[in-house]
Amino acid sequence: MENNTATLSSTVTVITPEILLKHWQGHRALTRRVIAAFPEKELFNYSIGGMRPFARLAMEMIDLAGPGMQGFVTNEWDKIEEMPHHTGEGMPETKAELLELWDEITRVIDDLWGELTPHRFAETVVAFGQYENPVYSTILYFVDNEIHHRGQGYVYLRSLNIEPPFFWER
């Protein structure tokens, strides 16, 4: 029998590529609402405890997701140190620009997802030339990193007396 499954350590399917995409995009839809909830000025300037403003955190998510998907498909990786969230250069300057870029990355993820073959998810990549992990694990890291920083955005919003969107709405 032809076996087309990408067996990692078991033959049991729990989370498929389709579920993983939906999970990620669900989180990204929530993060978009958090970006939108910030006042224009505070999105780019507000900070607690010396941490980065939320626009910079959102830009990190964009820099991982877009170039990350390109890297999974092409095996060519940009350098983290040269990206907008890191250098500050090439950052969107308004909330509208940031949201537009966010939506563009949403389409990039959807478009490139289909180019990831089943066995690709189990292959090891050196993401951004630095982080050696299977593709599925790298994607989980992107999602975890987004939830982590978005949680920080919730504190920024609460401390600004702004009600954040419900965490469970995706």
Place this chain on the structure above:
Amino acid sequence: MENNTATLSSTVTVITPEILLKHWQGHRALTRRVIAAFPEKELFNYSIGGMRPFARLAMEMIDLAGPGMQGFVTNEWDKIEEMPHHTGEGMPETKAELLELWDEITRVIDDLWGELTPHRFAETVVAFGQYENPVYSTILYFVDNEIHHRGQGYVYLRSLNIEPPFFWER
């Protein structure tokens, strides 16, 4: 051929039960370090923007994880409204007690994981009598909720001038 896989929407394996357990416990190990990083008093009292202190957030993670695992195995569910993180009753009173309880739940998860049969992950449960989702999705929610609240703990720590543990160390 005997087919023992729990097919959800595809036959492609990306994330297996084994990977999901390791992923969850890796995050829980990091959260434990965040709890440990708080000073005793601030763990129970410190707050920003009217949010809950980190001990209460950690108790929510414990209340979901332990009774959640019991629920997956037995189909019997406690009520969220009666749990310590919600009522404040039965909360650990010291950091040492909270960490001890955390470690107990770590063992509960490991012990009960083996009782979840492969097809169990795809079955729908009504977690805590309220949240209707497949088991795998409910577990992902527990993990996401933990990352979300832990990210808030990072802001508390930073605003207290305490360096949090590295996010990528699990």
